[in-house]
Amino acid sequence: MFNFESLLFLIIAGAAFTYAGIQLKNLFLLAKAHQGTEKRCDRLGERITLTVLNVLGQKAVLQKKWIGILHATIFWGFLLITIGTLEQFLSTLIPGVSFEFLGKTFYSGLLWTQDLFTVLVFLAVLGGAYRRLIVKPAYVTLNKDANFILLFTGLLMISILLMNAFHIMGAHPWYENSLPFSASLSEGLLFLNLDPHTALLLGKTFKWVHMLIVLGFGMYIPSSKHLHVLAAGPNTFFQTIGRSKGMKPIDFEDETLEQYGTAKVTDLSWKDALDYYSCTECGRCQEVCPAWNTEKPLSPKKLISDLKYNLFRNKEAVLKKDYEAVSDVIDHELTSDVIWSCTSCRACEIACPVFIEHTDKIYDIRRDLVMMKSEFPSEVQTVFKNMETNATPWAFSADDRDAWCEDLPVKKMNEVSSPEELDYLLWVGCAGAYDDRNKKVLRSFTRILNKADVKFAILGKEEQCTGDPARRIGNEYLFQTLATANVETLNRYSVKKVVTACPHCFNTLKNEYGDFGGNYEVIHHTQLMADLIQSGKIKPSQSLEQKITYHDSCYLGRWNDEYSAPRKVLESVAKKPVEMKAHHDQSMCCGAGGGRMWMEETLGKRINVTRTEQALETGASVVASGCPFCMTMISDGLKTKDHQDTVLVKDLAEILDDSLTD
Amino acid sequence: MNIYVCIKQVPDTETKIKLNSDQTWIDTSGIKWIVSPYDEFAIEEGLKVKAQFPESKVTIVSAGPDRVVDAIRTGLAMGADTGLHIELPETADHFITAQAISKALQKEEKVDLLFCGKEAIDDGAAQTAQLIAAAMDIPALTVILEAQYTENSVQVKREVEGGTIEVLESSLPAVIAAQKGLNEPRYASLPNIMKAKKKEVKKVSLADLGMSESDQKVKLKNFELPAPKAAGRKLDGTPAEMAAELVKILHEEVKVI
Numbered sequence: 001m002f003n004f005e006s007l008l009f010l011i012i013a014g015a016a017f018t019y020a021g022i023q024l025k026n027l028f029l030l031a032k033a034h035q036g037t038e039k040r041c042d043r044l045g046e047r048i049t050l051t052v053l054n055v056l057g058q059k060a061v062l063q064k065k066w067i068g069i070l071h072a073t074i075f076w077g078f079l080l081i082t083i084g085t086l087e088q089f090l091s092t093l094i095p096g097v098s099f100e101f102l103g104k105t106f107y108s109g110l111l112w113t114q115d116l117f118t119v120l121v122f123l124a125v126l127g128g129a130y131r132r133l134i135v136k137p138a139y140v141t142l143n144k145d146a147n148f149i150l151l152f153t154g155l156l157m158i159s160i161l162l163m164n165a166f167h168i169m170g171a172h173p174w175y176e177n178s179l180p181f182s183a184s185l186s187e188g189l190l191f192l193n194l195d196p197h198t199a200l201l202l203g204k205t206f207k208w209v210h211m212l213i214v215l216g217f218g219m220y221i222p223s224s225k226h227l228h229v230l231a232a233g234p235n236t237f238f239q240t241i242g243r244s245k246g247m248k249p250i251d252f253e254d255e256t257l258e259q260y261g262t263a264k265v266t267d268l269s270w271k272d273a274l275d276y277y278s279c280t281e282c283g284r285c286q287e288v289c290p291a292w293n294t295e296k297p298l299s300p301k302k303l304i305s306d307l308k309y310n311l312f313r314n315k316e317a318v319l320k321k322d323y324e325a326v327s328d329v330i331d332h333e334l335t336s337d338v339i340w341s342c343t344s345c346r347a348c349e350i351a352c353p354v355f356i357e358h359t360d361k362i363y364d365i366r367r368d369l370v371m372m373k374s375e376f377p378s379e380v381q382t383v384f385k386n387m388e389t390n391a392t393p394w395a396f397s398a399d400d401r402d403a404w405c406e407d408l409p410v411k412k413m414n415e416v417s418s419p420e421e422l423d424y425l426l427w428v429g430c431a432g433a434y435d436d437r438n439k440k441v442l443r444s445f446t447r448i449l450n451k452a453d454v455k456f457a458i459l460g461k462e463e464q465c466t467g468d469p470a471r472r473i474g475n476e477y478l479f480q481t482l483a484t485a486n487v488e489t490l491n492r493y494s495v496k497k498v499v500t501a502c503p504h505c506f507n508t509l510k511n512e513y514g515d516f517g518g519n520y521e522v523i524h525h526t527q528l529m530a531d532l533i534q535s536g537k538i539k540p541s542q543s544l545e546q547k548i549t550y551h552d553s554c555y556l557g558r559w560n561d562e563y564s565a566p567r568k569v570l571e572s573v574a575k576k577p578v579e580m581k582a583h584h585d586q587s588m589c590c591g592a593g594g595g596r597m598w599m600e601e602t603l604g605k606r607i608n609v610t611r612t613e614q615a616l617e618t619g620a621s622v623v624a625s626g627c628p629f630c631m632t633m634i635s636d637g638l639k640t641k642d643h644q645d646t647v648l649v650k651d652l653a654e655i656l657d658d659s660l661t662d
Numbered sequence: 663m664n665i666y667v668c669i670k671q672v673p674d675t676e677t678k679i680k681l682n683s684d685q686t687w688i689d690t691s692g693i694k695w696i697v698s699p700y701d702e703f704a705i706e707e708g709l710k711v712k713a714q715f716p717e718s719k720v721t722i723v724s725a726g727p728d729r730v731v732d733a734i735r736t737g738l739a740m741g742a743d744t745g746l747h748i749e750l751p752e753t754a755d756h757f758i759t760a761q762a763i764s765k766a767l768q769k770e771e772k773v774d775l776l777f778c779g780k781e782a783i784d785d786g787a788a789q790t791a792q793l794i795a796a797a798m799d800i801p802a803l804t805v806i807l808e809a810q811y812t813e814n815s816v817q818v819k820r821e822v823e824g825g826t827i828e829v830l831e832s833s834l835p836a837v838i839a840a841q842k843g844l845n846e847p848r849y850a851s852l853p854n855i856m857k858a859k860k861k862e863v864k865k866v867s868l869a870d871l872g873m874s875e876s877d878q879k880v881k882l883k884n885f886e887l888p889a890p891k892a893a894g895r896k897l898d899g900t901p902a903e904m905a906a907e908l909v910k911i912l913h914e915e916v917k918v919i
């Protein structure tokens with residue numbers, strides 16, 4: 001049964017598989033040697049659904065239409081053609097073997113789709129080459145790896161077509177009509193005047209060419225960005241389910257912990273390694289990154305590849321688990337400026353077709369810089385000190401926390417006799433309590449609550465900063481001090497439901513306090529306002545004539561998937577709401593997130609000005625906001641553009657409050 | 663080198679100062695205490711000298727009630743080696759503080775450098791550094807912006823009124839009182855905060871030093887809060903009218919011109 005050809009194939013394929021296998025094993029061991037931990041095996045059903053949808057269904061890839069269709073074609077073609085490749089391998093190994101036994105109808109159907117997809121993939125490769133070499137979108141870097149892959153994918157398809165064409169010419173098999181494209185090619189090649197023997201020999205030659213390229217590909221994959229064909233599936237499976245996520249807490253009680261945050265790649269987890277393995281360098285993350293788009297040194301794409309190459313450079317030490325010898329994660333490529341440039345807007349994560357989580361890495365590196373090395377932009381030190389002594393990032397006394405509502409009918413929790421009768425605790429937040437502009441927002445919101453007969457109270461002087469700025473900047477220790485104090489207070493009053501006008505407080509209370517024993521139903525004020533409108537408790541008049549545009553806050557939108565409530569509020573009041581060119585999950589950050597609110601912006605252009613320009617493009621005379629920090633950033637942007645007198649920034653609570661008649 | 667840094671714990675700058683019921687002192691309940699900012703420069707400078715002379719030991723000294731141990735721990739978290747707490751009542755004056763510090767230090771290892779802030783931000787008296795130097799009979803270099811150290815001498819730039827800079831040189835030991843700008847105080851790293859909890863803070867009482875509260879020279883009698891700020895007044899009219907009105911007010915009401 002075996003002959004020389006099968007023996008030759010066995011040796012070559014064996015060598016190729018062994019080579020690729022060793023490399024893959026090393027990649028696996030490298031990931032496994034990471035010291036950070038990550039559990040991602042819960043909610044199996046949802047994970048399987050997500051994987052099927054996004055791998056087989058190519059859902060996330062198709063977020064971008066044209067390139068998505070090209071990719072999906074290549075991917076589906078790859079699956080179908082791999083069946084054929086398998087058949088070639090088997091028939092070379094054991095002459096005469098074919099998948100015909102599956103039934104003639106099925107087999108000819110299979111061949112027909114394979115033939116079709118061979119041509120489609122070839123066209124998709126041409127399309128891809130056109131995009132890379134002629135269109136050259138800025139976020140796609142021309143790299144040899146990608147061109148090489150395109151070239152060989154093209155060659156693979158050509159070799160299949162020629163293999164089939166010459167085989168048809170020499171043998172005229174019964175299924176020749178099931179290979180319409182190869183058959184036409186065969187006819188086209190008749191001018192060569194080949195005798196059947198030569199034609200069959202050429203057919204076999206191209207079969208070998210195809211098989212050798214496939215094997216070569218197999219050897220090349222583990223060390224190239226094409227590794228995503230193996231890693232992206234698992235990475236999709238192990239993704240964070242749903243949009244909301246909190247940062248992972250550090251257990252400061254654990255006395256064996258000596259390193260807080262990430263100083264070396266190995267301080268991250270296996271999931272982070274799987275992220276780098278999955279990255280296709282498609283550049284979608286970079287295209288939407290507000291830091292990159294305003295000429296900062298941060299590109300989320302480069303961040304991932306820098307981490308990957310750092311891991312590969314340290315391969316020897318990591319495999320030996322000699323962590324001392326692993327070099328630092330911050331180097332001349334991945335500088336601390338890169339790490340400080342991020343606004344935690346998560347545009348990158350939403351855009352990524354393979355569910356890479358960039359922010360987790362950036363924020364764990366910040367933890368090391370801040371807590372272990374005390375290295376951070378110097379202006380942040382005052383912010384930390386304010387939070388340590390007065391539980392607010394601003395230099396204000398805790399005694400003044402409730403001064404904003406001295407003259408308003410707003411109850412404090414310690415004055416309420418039966419807290420269980422309250423509908424909500426109103427979490428004021430530091431901006432609401434201390435920032436003059438934002439105090440007005442809170443005053444408007446409490447007026448709305450009173451009009452709608454919502455029973456609420458505030459913590460007053462007992463409220464402390466949620467700790468969000470400290471946590472995003474990397475000071476997890478300070479964050480936990482504040483978080484545990486707040487949870488203690490909230491639980492003492494048996495608080496069940498919380499409403500807040502600050503998306504940062506909202507996110508922290510909702511997604512992060514659970515880790516410290518604080519489990520509440522938390523809603524954003526725009527959600528409550530939308531509910532009150534819907535249930536008819538308040539009846540706004542749709543009377544606002546001006547053009548008005550809503551700016552999505554990252555922590556409400558991309559972090560918590562809330563895009564509709566603010567728009568419902570707006571539509572109930574404004575006759576002419578308009579969208580900016582970037583909105584919903586594609587919206588652009590104002591520049592304040594990730595603790596950037598508290599840092600100087602010294603590199604590149606200003607993010608807030610860029611976003612303000614987008615707002616101005618709509619011709620709106622009011623920019624609606626649902627976040628105190630967005631409000632500050634856009635107001636500053638308007639000042640820079642000298643539009644502070646022509647365009648207003650208003651919180652949705654103010655807009656709604658204005659429209660309510662007494 | 664043996665480096666000592668004398669620090670004072672003061673109410674946070676944002677504190678709303680209230681008086682106690684008999685108006686003899688401030689009401690300390692609910693106050694957030696911090697290390698006086700100028701003293702942070704002093705601590706940082708001590709640590710920088712230690713970085714230059716690695717064999718050095720940095721001791722944080724603070725005189726006051728038990729709460730000042732927290733301030734000492736802040737210094738230890740920044741990287742100082744050990745602490746010395748001299749027990750003094752809340753209302754101790756600068757004289758008794760300086761005396762107690764100088765007596766306590768006589769019992770310690772020889773002093774090479776002693777750092778203070780140029781003043782504490784609570785009473786703003788700027789007394790203690792010089793009084794310690796006098797009690798110890800060593801030079802006092804105050805309001806220092808820049809300093810260079812050798813094993814046995816120091817050269818400093820001192821800020822004089824009007825922005826003039828004096829360059830002084832002194833032998834050691836000496837007292838150096840830090841001005842803002844001398845350095846950028848570091849933020850304690852978490853491992854250092856943890857370590858600081860275990861570092862030694864020695865406690866010394868007045869009696870241990872052969873002193874008593876009656877050594878205090880200044881007794882505080884009565885405190886009064888400043889009158890609340892009057893609301894601002896807006897002048898109307900043409901620029902000429904407003905100017906005339908302003909001159910009238912400054913002359914007749916405020917009597918400054």
Ligand code: SF4
Binds near residue numbers: 288344348
């Ligand atoms: S979170 Fe936003 S700023 Fe940070 S890397 Fe991603 S896209 Fe860029």
Ligand code: SF4
Binds near residue numbers: 282
């Ligand atoms: S991280 Fe994701 S979006 Fe960014 S280049 Fe890699 S695969 Fe593309």
